[in-house]
Amino acid sequence: MEVVKIENVTRTYQIGKLETHALRGVSLSINSGEFTALVGPSGSGKTTLLQMIGCLDQPTSGRVTVDGKEVTSLNRNQRADMRKGHIGFIFQFFALIPTLTAYENVEMPLLLNGHSPKERRDRVMELLNAVDLTDRANNRPDQLSGGQQQRIAIARALAPKPALILAD
Numbered sequence: 001m002e003v004v005k006i007e008n009v010t011r012t013y014q015i016g017k018l019e020t021h022a023l024r025g026v027s028l029s030i031n032s033g034e035f036t037a038l039v040g041p042s043g044s045g046k047t048t049l050l051q052m053i054g055c056l057d058q059p060t061s062g063r064v065t066v067d068g069k070e071v072t073s074l075n076r077n078q079r080a081d082m083r084k085g086h087i088g089f090i091f092q093f094f095a096l097i098p099t100l101t102a103y104e105n106v107e108m109p110l111l112l113n114g115h116s117p118k119e120r121r122d123r124v125m126e127l128l129n130a131v132d133l134t135d136r137a138n139n140r141p142d143q144l145s146g147g148q149q150q151r152i153a154i155a156r157a158l159a160p161k162p163a164l165i166l167a168d
Contacts, residue, residue, distance in 0.1 A: 002065070003164050004030040004053055009062030011048050022048040023059070032163075047092070047168055054087050054166050055079035067163045084112055088157030090167035094149045096141040102152045103128065103137040109160045127155035 011023040022045045030036050038046045051057040052064050055071050056079075064072050067086045071079060088109075089095075096105050106127055110120040128134045131151035141149050157165055 001032045001068075002029055003032050003034075003067055004028070005063075005065040006049070006052070007063040007065075009049070009052060009059040009064060011045070011052065011057070012060045023052070026062070050166050050168050053164070054089060055082045084109070085160070086163045088160065088162035088165040090150075090153050090157045090165065092168040094141070094153040096149055096152060096156075098141050101138050101140055102133060102144065102148075105141070105152055106155045106159055109156060113160050123159055124155075127158055130158075131155045 006026055006028045009023055009026045010021070013020045013022060026045075026049060028036075038049060040046055048057065052059055053066060055066065055074070058079075059072060062072070063070060066082065069082065069086075071082055074082065083089075097108065100108070103124055106124045107120050110123055115123070124137075125134065128137055131154060133148060133151055133155070136144060136148060136152075141152070144152065157167075
């Protein structure tokens with residue numbers, strides 16, 4: 001089953017009179033269970049493509065389908081719902097919420113998806129155990145090493161059991 005289908009996607013940014021073509025006619029298909037790596041030099045459009053797949057940005061032209069749903073024409077709220085229910089993100093700079101503990105950062109997607117307190121507690125503890133950070137559950141991100149922050153970001157991405165995980 002196709003989890004991601006990109007069809008002739010183009011993304012152009014305009015800053016003043018300068019036009020930057022971040023993506024030009026990109027097409028690809030990713031099936032369930034596949035591991036796909038995008039490689040290329042800095043500035044080649046990898047993050048831009050992940051943002052398209054992750055419903056964080058929209059293409060200038062072309063079509064993006066995620067988990068069987070054509071997302072190109074969705075409005076901002078519909079794209080947020082799509083992210084919330086189907087996509088896990090591991091951002092380049094982790095994007096942990098600095099005022100929340102490691103536990104609360106991992107719990108956040110479960111809270112947003114309406115899981116019960118018991119479901120949240122069980123899943124968060126399962127994931128903290130999986131990334132070997134149960135002893136750091138009450139620490140804020142600034143009290144964790146870079147590697148520990150990355151593992152919390154991974155646990156957070158896995159928390160809602162998404163159909164798709166994007167790591168930048």
